[in-house]
Amino acid sequence: MDSRITDKLKILADAAKYDVSCSSSGGKRKNENKGLGNAEGMGICHSYTEDGRCVSLLKILLTNHCIFDCAYCVTRKSNDVERAAFTVQEVVDLTINFYRRNYIEGLFLSSGIFKNADYTMERLVRVAKKLRNDHKFNGYIHLKTIPGASEELIKEAGLYADRLSVNIELPSEASLQQLAPEKNYSEILLPMGSISQQLLQAKEEKKLFKSAPAFAPAGQSTQLIVGASAENDHQILQLSNQLYKSYSLKRVYYSGYVPVSSDNRLPIITEPPIIRENRIYQADWLMRFYGFDAKEIVDELHPNLELDIDPKLAWALRNRFAFPVEINIADYEMILRVPGIGVKSAKKIVSARRFTHLNFEHLRQMGVVLKRAKYFITCQTKSLQRQELDSQQIRNKILFGDGSVRSALLTQQLDLFRQVG
Amino acid sequence: MHLYTYDGTFEGLLTVVFEAYERKAWPASIEQEQVAQPIMFGETIAVIADEQKAQRVWQGLQKKLSAGALQELYYTYLWEQAGFDRIIFDYIRLVFETKENIEGNFAAPCVLQIQQAAKQVHREKHRMEAFVRFQKTADELFYATISPDFNVLPLILNHFRKRYADQRWAIYDTRRRYGIYYDLHNTSFIKLEQPLRQGTNMPDGVMDAEEDKYRQLWQVYFDHVNIPERKNPKLHLRHIPRRYWKYLSEKQPQALR
Numbered sequence: 083m084d085s086r087i088t089d090k091l092k093i094l095a096d097a098a099k100y101d102v103s104c105s106s107s108g109g110k111r112k113n114e115n116k117g118l119g120n121a122e123g124m125g126i127c128h129s130y131t132e133d134g135r136c137v138s139l140l141k142i143l144l145t146n147h148c149i150f151d152c153a154y155c156v157t158r159k160s161n162d163v164e165r166a167a168f169t170v171q172e173v174v175d176l177t178i179n180f181y182r183r184n185y186i187e188g189l190f191l192s193s194g195i196f197k198n199a200d201y202t203m204e205r206l207v208r209v210a211k212k213l214r215n216d217h218k219f220n221g222y223i224h225l226k227t228i229p230g231a232s233e234e235l236i237k238e239a240g241l242y243a244d245r246l247s248v249n250i251e252l253p254s255e256a257s258l259q260q261l262a263p264e265k266n267y268s269e270i271l272l273p274m275g276s277i278s279q280q281l282l283q284a285k286e287e288k289k290l291f292k293s294a295p296a297f298a299p300a301g302q303s304t305q306l307i308v309g310a311s312a313e314n315d316h317q318i319l320q321l322s323n324q325l326y327k328s329y330s331l332k333r334v335y336y337s338g339y340v341p342v343s344s345d346n347r348l349p350i351i352t353e354p355p356i357i358r359e360n361r362i363y364q365a366d367w368l369m370r371f372y373g374f375d376a377k378e379i380v381d382e383l384h385p386n387l388e389l390d391i392d393p394k395l396a397w398a399l400r401n402r403f404a405f406p407v408e409i410n411i412a413d414y415e416m417i418l419r420v421p422g423i424g425v426k427s428a429k430k431i432v433s434a435r436r437f438t439h440l441n442f443e444h445l446r447q448m449g450v451v452l453k454r455a456k457y458f459i460t461c462q463t464k465s466l467q468r469q470e471l472d473s474q475q476i477r478n479k480i481l482f483g484d485g486s487v488r489s490a491l492l493t494q495q496l497d498l499f500r501q502v503g
Numbered sequence: 504m505h506l507y508t509y510d511g512t513f514e515g516l517l518t519v520v521f522e523a524y525e526r527k528a529w530p531a532s533i534e535q536e537q538v539a540q541p542i543m544f545g546e547t548i549a550v551i552a553d554e555q556k557a558q559r560v561w562q563g564l565q566k567k568l569s570a571g572a573l574q575e576l577y578y579t580y581l582w583e584q585a586g587f588d589r590i591i592f593d594y595i596r597l598v599f600e601t602k603e604n605i606e607g608n609f610a611a612p613c614v615l616q617i618q619q620a621a622k623q624v625h626r627e628k629h630r631m632e633a634f635v636r637f638q639k640t641a642d643e644l645f646y647a648t649i650s651p652d653f654n655v656l657p658l659i660l661n662h663f664r665k666r667y668a669d670q671r672w673a674i675y676d677t678r679r680r681y682g683i684y685y686d687l688h689n690t691s692f693i694k695l696e697q698p699l700r701q702g703t704n705m706p707d708g709v710m711d712a713e714e715d716k717y718r719q720l721w722q723v724y725f726d727h728v729n730i731p732e733r734k735n736p737k738l739h740l741r742h743i744p745r746r747y748w749k750y751l752s753e754k755q756p757q758a759l760r
Contacts, residue, residue, distance in 0.1 A: 084716070088723055095727040113668050120666040126633045127742070129753055131729040134738030141728060179717045180724075182645060182670060183637045218669070340732050354732055433607030444610050449619075 091176070093166040097146040097157050098192055101249070101305060102337045106138040106187035106222045108300035109244035117218025119181060119188070121244060125222070126187055139224060140180055141190040144168055144205055148194030152262035153345040154251065154310045157194045161343060167196075173209050174217065181221050188222030188244075189213070199230035207235060210242035222300070229269045233276055237297075240280055245300040245332070248274050250325075253318045257311035261347055277302045278329045301332035308362060309355040310339035310348060316385040319365055323376040326369070336362045361387040368393060371425055372418050390481060395421040398458055399473040405458040406465060409445070410435050422454035442466060454480055504531045504545025509588075511535040513580045515552035516588055517560040520595050522550050529596075533588040560595070567598050572606045575621035581654045582620040590616045628655040632662050634743075634750040635674060638701065638718075639711040644671045648701045649750065650678040664690050701750070718752050725753035 106125030113120040127136035143157070145167035151159040177189045191209055195202050206225050213219040225243040227236055240246055248270055252258045255267045277298065284297035304325065306318060322334040338359035341351055365387060368374035372394070379393050380386065388396050398405065398421045407416050409431055417428045427450045434440060434448065441461045445452065456466040457476045471479070507523065507530045509515035516533075523530055531545065541547065564573060576594065579587055593613040597605055608614050630651075637645035645667065649656075656676050660683050663672065667685070675682030675698045684693045699705065748754040 088720065091720060091723055092727050095724050099728045099730055113665050116668045118667070118669050120668075126629070128633050129725065129751060130739055130742040131725070132736065132739050133730050133733035134735040134742065135730075135733075136742070137725065137728060140724065176720065179713070180721060182667070183639070183717065183721070184635050184647070185721050338733075340730060356733060356735075430607075430609055434609040437605075437608040438610045440610065447615060448609050 087172060087176075090166045090168055090172070091142070093164050094142045094144075094146060094168060097163075097194075098141045098143045098190070100156065100337060100340060100342070101141065101190075101192060101226075102135070102335045103190065103224065103247060103303055103305060103333070104136045104138050104141070105245070105300075105303070105333060106224075108332060109222050110296065110299045111220045111222075111244060113220045115218050115220070117220055118178065119219055119221035121188065121220055121222045128185055128187065138187045139190040139222065140177055140186050140188070142168070142173070142176075142192075144173065144191060144193040144202075144209070145196055146194045147196045149197075150195055150262070150264045152251070152265065153343065153347040154261055154307055154339060156342045158343070170205065170209050170212060174212050177213060177221075178217055178219065181219070186221075188224070190224040192226035193228070195228060199228045200232050200235060203228045203231035203235045203239070207239045207242065210239065214242050224300075227273045227277065229265060229273060231273065233273075236273055236276060237280060240277065240284075240297040241295055243298055245303060246277050246298045247303045247305070248277070249305045250321075251305060251307050252311050253306050253313040253321050254311070257313065261311060274302065274304070274329050274331075278331075281330070302329070303331055303333040303335060305335040305337055307339050308336050308359050309351065314380075314385040315358075315362060315365070315387045316380040316382065318362060319369070319376045319380055322366060323369060334366065336366070357389050358387070361389060361393060365393045368397075373415055374419075391477065392421070394419070395454055395480070399477060402473055406460045407458060408463065409440055409459050409461050420455050420458050422451045427451070504542070505529065506531060506539070506542050506545060506547045507533045507550055508536045508539045508547065509533070509550045510552050511537070512552055513577065514554060514557040515550060516580065516591060517557035518553045519550045519588075520560045520592060521553075521556040522548065523592075524599075530592065533592055535588075564595065564598060567604065569604075569606060575617050578621035578624040578658075579617050581658065582624050583654055584620070587620065590620065624653045624655065624658070627651050627653045628658045630747065631655055631659050634747055635659075635663075636701070636750055636752050637672060638705075639714050640709055641711055643711070644673060646673050646675075646699065646701075647750075648675045648677050648698060650676060654679060656681070656683055660690055722753050722755075 106121070107123070109121035111121040125138055127138050129137040131137060145165070146157045146163070147165050147167060148157045148159055156163060173189070173191065180186045181188065191206055193202050193206060206228070210223050210225055213223065223243045224245040224247065225239050227239065227246050227248045229248060236246070250270055252261060258265055258267060280297050281301060284294065287294035288296070306321070308318065325331050325334055336359050338354040338356050339351070340354045365379045368379055369376055374397070378397060387393050398419070404419070407420055409417065414428060414432050417423060417431055418425065427448065430448050431440065431445070431450065434444065439462050442452070445461065452466070457471065457479070505528045507519045509519050519530070519533055536549070564576070576591060579591055590613055594617050597611060597613060605611065605614060609618065631649055635647045635649060637647045639645055656674065656679070659674070663674065664685055669687070671685060671687055673682055673684040673693070675695060677698060677700060680694065682693045682695065682698070683690055699709070743751070
């Protein structure tokens with residue numbers, strides 16, 4: 083086997099894996115030219131790595147040569163790692179051959195910055211263009227937008243890619259200055275703003291002319307690194323909230339910082355903050371799908387999410403006056419706010435109660451998880467709780483009572499925090 | 504006591520419904536001909552699948568159910584687990600005997616069961632769309648074998664036809680002994696005497712010259728996209744339970760690589 087291409091793949095997959103975006107959904111590209119691939123509808127996870135993350139796209143860097151020196155990044159200039167670069171044709175061949183064997187949904191292509199932003203961006207666009215034009219490839223393409231690249235190149239990228247993303251990485255300007263001195267917020271937000279404008283414009287044109295070219299139909303996303311700088315969860319969620327609102331991002335990804343360098347600008351941690359990352363994702367979901375406002379989840383008084391309970395339970399324990407919720411009459415919005423009840427269960431409840439008065443047995447059969455919910459709901463005014471419990475008691479029962487399962491990981495990470503704090 | 508037997512087809516099952524209504528004789532049990540045991544008491548009614556009768560039942564259902572609910576009924580047929588025919592019968596009867604639409608009535612056992620069976624089938628369908636791994640043969644056919652828990656081949660056909668419109672491919676269900684084949688124009692169901700099984704050593708010359716190269720590159724990629732510091736075997740197994748590993752070239756032991 084060609085060992086050169088194997089080595090490149092090792093190096094450039096290793097360098098790309100800290101970007102956590104893996105989504106391959108939301109594209110509307112149909113296979114109408116009898117070509118290869120189809121990216122309409124939902125994405126597919128073709129495999130899962132041993133860290134439990136989905137493998138949906140061939141996620142690689144074009145090169146890990148980089149002129150920047152961002153402290154948190156493996157690829158930074160001053161890091162002593164092996165460097166490699168793919169040719170455009172090599173990336174195209176890998177993508178096509180992986181796709182034909184049903185290994186992947188498409189390509190996620192990012193790059194270290196070599197020479198300058200435009201030179202790098204131009205190469206990325208060339209890969210996408212070649213896939214679309216020479217190979218009639220209709221699979222999913224996610225391109226990273228290089229901060230500082232010209233607007234024309236970004237516009238061209240959007241014609242071939244399904245999704246574009248600019249990574250903010252650090253949740254505040256101050257951290258960015260400290261850890262990534264070559265970058266600045268305005269340079270990152272500029273392409274983000276221009277992409278969101280292009281998206282809007284393309285949508286308008288589509289209304290007028292059905293044949294108008296699509297621009298990144300799966301929208302744009304970004305990533306924030308959690309735990310490499312000092313921001314609290316309140317600051318992080320405020321930022322994502324603002325990004326969802328003002329740049330209409332499809333997703334903000336959070337990447338628990340994995341210690342990849344011993345740079346003295348970074349905090350010394352032994353393990354990535356996986357639990358914190360998970361809680362932030364839960365909070366993000368509450369904002370996007372559960373009708374929660376960022377302010378309800380964390381505020382100046384409680385700036386950090388609790389690690390040992392999920393943010394919805396934490397909110398419910400702080401707002402006991404809103405409970406118990408009567409399953410048979412409460413609004414859908416309120417049922418969604420019950421800890422342990424998700425969107426699917428809430429919808430089933432609202433649908434089934436039109437036919438009969440629901441009791442706890444009905445809920446159990448429908449698959450509604452009552453472990454946490456039972457402290458916050460009544461069915462036909464009956465409760466599963468005999469006595470009145472205060473917030474602290476409920477919390478203890480959920481955490482340590484019958485049937486409580488605490489993952490080894492959680493216990494371990496909480497212990498670490500205790501040792502540090 | 505009435506025992507209804509049918510030929511195991513969806514059409515046959517719908518004909519059972521028709522006959523039961525025709526006779527106003529509700530089945531004590533419904534069984535497939537080849538497995539049905541003779542009963543000591545009561546009457547055995549051997550139903551012969553009839554396209555027109557089945558069509559009339561289906562049209563009746565179309566008037567009262569959404570497309571999604573009709574699909575769930577068909578999914579439950581492909582579920583093939585013990586008692587599926589009974590659940591489908593009960594559901595159809597509830598549909599015809601209730602004035603309003605019963606789709607959301609999860610408090611009724613058969614509605615819930617249909618919904619859960621369909622969900623299982625849907626998940627298996629989705630998994631097969633994800634876990635099929637084609638191998639390219641010397642004559643440029645992309646070939647894969649599967650042995651899914653439920654009969655999902657008819658459900659994944661469309662997905663693969665749309666996706667791989669410009670390559671010849673075949674997927675063979677080794678458990679149910681049939682497959683689908685796409686010849687660049689049409690798809691058809693096929694039966695093979697001795698299907699090649701994936702995961703076993705292929706005879707020399709059967710595979711494309713580059714097949715090994717790309718399989719190995721994929722394995723290399725899979726190993727290097729993992730972040731060892733975040734190892735989480737429990738989550739890993741939840742996403743790909745061991746019974747699916749047989750499909751995945753990236754999960755094959757080193758010796759086979």
